Amino acid sequence: MPGASLPALSCALPPSRDLPVYAKVAEELGYHRLWVYDSPALYGDLWLALGRAAEATSRLGLASGVAVPSLRHVMVTASAIAAVEELAPGRLVAAFGTGFTARQAMGQPPMRWADLVHYVVQLRALLRGEVVDVVGASCQMLHSPGFGPARPIEIPLLLAPVGPKGFAAARQVADGVVLVTEPSVALEKRWDICAQLVTGIVLDAGEGASSHRVRSSLGPAFVTGYHAVWQWGNGAVDEMAGGAAWRTALEGERPDGERHLAVHEGHLVEVTARDRPLLDAGGDAILQVGWTGDISAFQERLGRAGAAGITEAIVTPAGPDIPAELLAFARAAQAEADPRG
Numbered sequence: 001m002p003g004a005s006l007p008a009l010s011c012a013l014p015p016s017r018d019l020p021v022y023a024k025v026a027e028e029l030g031y032h033r034l035w036v037y038d039s040p041a042l043y044g045d046l047w048l049a050l051g052r053a054a055e056a057t058s059r060l061g062l063a064s065g066v067a068v069p070s071l072r073h074v075m076v077t078a079s080a081i082a083a084v085e086e087l088a089p090g091r092l093v094a095a096f097g098t099g100f101t102a103r104q105a106m107g108q109p110p111m112r113w114a115d116l117v118h119y120v121v122q123l124r125a126l127l128r129g130e131v132v133d134v135v136g137a138s139c140q141m142l143h144s145p146g147f148g149p150a151r152p153i154e155i156p157l158l159l160a161p162v163g164p165k166g167f168a169a170a171r172q173v174a175d176g177v178v179l180v181t182e183p184s185v186a187l188e189k190r191w192d193i194c195a196q197l198v199t200g201i202v203l204d205a206g207e208g209a210s211s212h213r214v215r216s217s218l219g220p221a222f223v224t225g226y227h228a229v230w231q232w233g234n235g236a237v238d239e240m241a242g243g244a245a246w247r248t249a250l251e252g253e254r255p256d257g258e259r260h261l262a263v264h265e266g267h268l269v270e271v272t273a274r275d276r277p278l279l280d281a282g283g284d285a286i287l288q289v290g291w292t293g294d295i296s297a298f299q300e301r302l303g304r305a306g307a308a309g310i311t312e313a314i315v316t317p318a319g320p321d322i323p324a325e326l327l328a329f330a331r332a333a334q335a336e337a338d339p340r341g
Contacts, residue, residue: 006306007313008032009333011326012065012197014042014269015049018322020056025323027060029330033093035065035178035195035314039102042267047080054088062092065197065314066160066178068099069119070111075139078126082141082148085155093193095178096120097160104231105264107257113169120157120173128152156193183308195312196305200290202298202328209284217319219271222286223278227263242281249274269318291315298332 011026012035013019023034034053038046050062062084067077077094084092096119098110125132129151131140141151156175161167170177176193183196199221207214226246230237237243253274254262266272271279279286286292291301305313317325 006302007196007310009329010035010061010063010195010312010314011329012037012314012316013322014039015044015046017044019049020052022322022326023053023056023060025326027057029326030334031060031326031330032312033061033063033314035063035095035197037065037268038067038071038099039105039264039267040071041102041105042264043269047084050084050092051087054084054091057088060091062088063158064094064096066095066097066158068102068111069096069116070099070108071102074119074122074126074132074134075141078123078141078153079143079148081123081127081155082143082153085153086149089149093156093158093176094123095158095160095176095195097178098162098166100228100231101264101267104260105267107260113165116159117169117173120159124157124173127155158193158195178314179310182305183310190309191311193311194309195314196310197314197316198291198301199316200292200298201317201325202332203287203292203294205294209282209286213319214286215271215279217317217321217325218286218289218292219275219279220266220268220318221289221316222282223266223271223275224268225289226275226278227267230263231260241283241285242278245281246274246278268316295332295335298329299335302333 009031010033011031013022014037026034036046036049037043046064046067050064053062081092081094096116098113098116100110103110122132122134126139126141129141131138158176158178159170159174160178160180161170162180176191179196201218226237226240226243229240230247237247250259250262262274266275291298302313315329319325
């Protein structure tokens with residue numbers, strides 16, 4: 001795996017029936033940590049998935065990637081953290097974000113940063129065993145021995161900051177950060193955990209945009225770009241290749257007020273029939289997604305991330321053969337760690 005100057009290699013996946021299998025593969029390949037998505041309208045339950053992954057592995061780090069506070073009472077989250085920590089002592093990191101996709105898929109805007117900060121402060125206090133005022137009532141973790149670990153429960157609490165307000169919130173309450181975009185310059189603060197979500201795939205020799213593997217494994221990340229642009233302002237998607245026809249079809253399929261239900265289908269896991277024409281319209285543009293490139297290109301990105309202060313690169317495999325994608329990323333990272341490999 002990467003040396004001290006390079007980010008560790010982690011992976012992120014949605015909750016699914018097969019997640020424990022993928023967790024075991026990741027552990028066997030030497031991945032640092034498994035991050036699990038939190039989008040209840042799209043996937044299974046985050047904390048149940050982390051518990052299953054904990055029982056399927058013995059060394060692999062585990063993380064919420066990232067949990068959305070507004071979806072759960074803070075005591076529910078504290079209890080879930082306690083349950084996973086008891087199954088996998090010392091392996092859990094809990095990261096939180098404002099819930100762009102998770103909330104938009106239910107027709108709601110992202111949370112306010114101030115509300116997220118308040119939630120994390122309350123959560124940390126609960127995990128310490130303190131009495132916390134939640135919605136005007138006193139709350140405390142009362143778990144008896146055998147029903148949860150003793151307090152205090154010490155795990156890193158991270159934020160996924162976006163923009164100046166997000167980074168200000170992270171500096172205020174977080175033990176580390178998860179970035180959804182590449183830092184343009186070296187980070188102003190060096191967190192012990194500074195992870196970056198990475199889309200893309202490691203291309204085989206001669207592999208191009210028309211490859212079945214590229215379309216099925218990289219396609220979900222490519223079309224998600226259209227989903228995000230539509231969500232930010234649906235007229236802007238018309239400027240993207242195939243975007244106008246896609247929007248027209250969407251508007252004919254669902255009434256106003258329900259279109260968000262369709263837009264986010266398949267988020268980062270599959271290309272729906274509605275989205276498939278976007279792959280044809282986009283052509284070679286799919287190869288510009290994230291860290292897509294051959295092994296040397298992946299190695300170069302990994303080195304640049306480390307130089308910018310990233311401690312952990314979180315790849316996001318998709319498609320019909322997740323173990324194969326995990327293997328491709330692991331081989332690329334190992335080749336960087338050992339040039340002879």
